[in-house]
Amino acid sequence: MTYVDRAPGLSVRLKLTLSYAAFLMIAGAGLIAVVLVFLLRYVPDEAIVTPPRHAPGLGMRPLPGDFVPGRSDLWDAFAPKAALMLALLLVVGLVGGWILAGRMLAPLHRITAATRSAGGGSLSHRIRMPGRRDEFRELADAFDGMLARLEAHVAEQRRFAANASHELRTPLAITQTLLEVARSDRDRDTDELLDRLQTVNTRAIDLTEALLLLSRADRRSFAREPVDLSLAAEEATETLLPLAEKHGISIATDAEPAPTLGSPALLLQMTTNLVHNAIVHNLPEHGTVRVATGIRPDGVVLTVENTGERLDPRLVATFTEPFQRGSERVHAAQAGVGLGLAIVRSTVEAHDGALTLDPRHDGGLRVTVRLPTTSKGGTL
Structure with a gap:
């Protein structure tokens, strides 16, 4: 069996995990950016502080002034929490992506094991993957069908080889027997021996030509x-x-x-x-x-x-x-x-x-x- 010599690379599970995490990070960063832009539209450039004022009816006791944060104040308060959220998304994306990728690729491991088993000569093995139909199960069913056809074809070829060997051996054995009888019996009718040898030889030729014709048809080596x-x-x-x-x-x-x-x-x-x-x-x-x-x-x-x-x-x-x-x-x-x-x-x-x-x-x-x-x- 010939294998392709490939350089080592990342596993599909790791690639899917990184893809899931990257997608989650991009989606999270995009959502945070939208929220930040929305908030900044309603925040002044600089912080605004109003002086204390006196409220009537309260003994002229002053009230504290209002403080409206500016954009720099909002950014200082928002940036650490956004960074923490992105870090959490990264961890969730890596861990969750690894688990999800493993569950998604579990059927592929069964198909790979069946392929290796078939490559080792075990054509009777079947995947028989349970569950509803999806891409992996369609692949498994197609692989099972291919194995069934290969097993039937190999069995037929073995029967054909055994039968062909038997059929070709029969005229040769008859020819050898006739020649041995002729050698031991010098008085045997030569014409009768030649007729029987010709009959046996003709049958062997017909069988050989039929085998060649069958091989030619199987190979489709003909012009249409x-x-x-x-x-x-x-x-x-x-x-x-x-x-x-x-x-x-x-x-x-x-x-x-x-x-x-x-x-x-x-x-x-x-x-x-x-x-x-x-x-x-x-x-x-x-x-x-x-x-x-x-x-x-x-x-x-x-x-x-x-x-x-x-x-x-x-x-x-x-x-x-x-x-x-x-x-x-x-x-x-x-x-x-x-x-x-x-x-x-x-x-x-x-x-x-x-x-x-x-x-x-x-x-x-x-x-x-x-x-x-x-x-x-x-x-x-």
Whole structure:
């Protein structure tokens, strides 16, 4: 893990404390200045002392004269008390600001601790900050959501790595076994051995190419060009028509223009994978596949439906995971390498689209791909 080498500085709590105290001092000084100016408007420049006067009816006893303080007298009396008040405000601002800043930054310490825990590899940790929604709690909730997505992604990648290792090891182990048998049995039919080796090698090549295609889609390392999904659907169905006829599957195509931007090769592969899965995972005979494209208010849509046995929605939710082949991990001749829908999902996500898998009520599967639409000029 790489850390930025930073020079030491003041803590945020101390900065907030100083800010609170400075604001309180400025507000207090401003209030004292306003009061002082208001008082000085009604005070003469110099002190005024009136001579004693005699009040009638009191035996001519003199009364003391009046004393009106001047501005200098008012300032001498006001300045020490104002200074004392500012000192008290400074103490209150520092102490109160330190306490308030600590309370305000307490959620941030929990977020920091969770971040360090996640940096150490503990992706299962969650902040789960209580209380009403505010900026800190929105940040904590967003961080919890990010950790959940990272944990799911890491778990998926680990499953993918384990499955890929298993799938790649299988053809290599079979090849090694065939070679060992051939070495020990010199009279074994060479043509049969070569045919089996070619089959195993072809499967290994297909798996490797599928892994590379999946990696390319995940990295989004492709140039975006105008693509019409209807043309991709027509090409995919035409290419797979012999396979459909071999399985006794009929294909119906309703290809309306569906312009989008993306990689022509990846989108064609995506469509081909969907049609291939619909043909292979179908009824034993008299099955149907329906491929449709069109424009909807939320973008362009590609829909591939196929008949088949009824599927559990919980099982359907796992179909886009790598090396999942429906209800059983079979290795039939046309079963593929288990990456078809994983490539479809990665391709859709790389094109900022959405993929939906729904089991049909009568059996089979409906796959819907939604991609952003584009104008004739090719701009989103």
